[in-house]
Amino acid sequence: MEIPARQSLPAMKQAPSHQGGQKGDPAFRLLVTATGVGVLVVLGAIIAVMVTGGWKAFATFGPGFLVSAVWNPVTQHFGAAAPVFGTVISSALALLVAVPLAFGTAFWLTALAPPAAAAVIGMAVQLLAAVPSIIFGMWGFFVVVPVVAHYVQPIARQLFGHVPGLSALVAGAPFGTGLFTAAFILAVMITPSITAVMRDVFLSMPAVLRESGYGLGATRWEVMRHVVLPWSRQGVVGGIVLGMGRAMGETMAVTFVIGDSNHIGWSLFAPANTIASLIALEFPESPAGSLKLASLMALGAILMAISFVTLWFSRWLLARGEQAAGR
């Protein structure tokens, strides 16, 4: 073991080189900093590649690309409106299902469950989050689609088919594939991640606040509603937005059950497409350099813009929530 030497001492110059202090430190610093900056380069490259790859489509169709609902490889006419519509609607519907489920589960995990049960169920929720998306797709196609085709849509049509205004929502042949099924699968996929964020922000609240609520005679629901929720609002919204970001970018699960149709309509049960599913389905028939591939890249750029803005917003909310918690 050598005698400790500070870098400023001249003796350091003669220090054995295997410790590598003088050259090692700056070199290591440079290495890790370069890797860190490399992360930024990757993101920059992704943005650059998407935009340049899709440039031909933007240049050919102009701003009309965003609002045109035509997707016709025969006439070489492509527009983004239908898949963007499908992406937004399926994610919004998924949130309608996932948020109550996630909130209920998080409430159960943090306030109602005995500790041992909370550990087991918490683990189950984590496992559901880890299931690969293609498995959700297969499960959706072979289990959920028949249920939707034989029960959900026929029953919905019986209930709402004659109600003016609602009948359009349930119209169409009962294929089983479509927006509703995709939204349902997405909901099951994002519920665990929303639950995990909600549970974490609920648990990060100082226990004293919760206990003072109980001390005043409040019920568990009242503590949740009037103490925990107001305290953790930003984190909860951040978790929900994060889930939405996941839902919008999901590919494989949606590809199996969305029905592959570039059509904008009222019916919740009609086949549709999301940006990600359209890219996955059409890519094999899009040779490099073709206008179709450029249009898919342009769609990728749009998806990137939507999901990065969403993710940025959720991180910002979560960070603000954490800051408020740290105070």
Added chain:
Amino acid sequence: MKANNTLMRADRSASLLWRRHMCDKLATGLSWLGMLIVVFMLGSILWTLFKNGLAGMSVHLFTLSMAAPGQPGGLANAIMGSLIQTGLAILIGAPAGLMTGIYLAEYGAGSRMARIVRFVSDMLLSAPSILIGLFIYMMLVVPFGHFSGFSGAVALAILAMPIVVRTTEDMLRLVPVAMREAGIALGAPKWRVILFICVRAVRAGIMTGVLLSIARVAGETAPLLFTSLGNSEWSLDLGRPMASLPVAIYQYAGSAYQDWMQQAWTGALLVTLGVLIINIVVRVGTRGGRS
């Protein structure tokens, strides 16, 4: 009059109490329902996988390559391809993630640059994986003119890295300052303190991150569709299209052939079991460590 008032007030407070308890009961009931639905979904997925997948478990599945419908075939090449691509992805992604994590925790702490890097890494963590596939397609497939296993591994590496960044930084922040000071006081240069004291101290936690990243990329399909493409023959050549389990499942599940369907289910069972077992090991192993 006064008695009447008191009676009314008692009556009202009793009904208020009753309403509050009903509200609580209702919320509790709905919360149980929500939890049960989530658990039911997981149960339904696992049940479906076992019911359909177990029948196809055989030696051939692991010894034969993919074949035309009706021919004896297995998933050996897809399993091998998945192992190679996932392994290479971790070999690229884990060191890069470790370095970035070290930068964030040890060098960049508090700086503007580090905040941006952390933010971007978090964005990549949740970025749609299909975009990563398109990106690598343009970067590594189009210029070389053909799909390749290597490009698939790079795409997976980009997905694996942010997870390692996250866990490495979180773990390094748990290392007490006193430990660093002890290292510095013994005359060790900073890089040795970081690598041989701090990283060593939390290597179990960092391993957790690496395992989770394996679990994440092993089941990824979307980024491989445009990069390694899939291959029905046995191939270990990273410069050529390479089969992978998720892509094989995707091809087979969409087919109309009974034996392909069977193999798709069995492959799906294999992937899911692998991913879930890694997750269970990690979470049981680190129970109580972190939320």
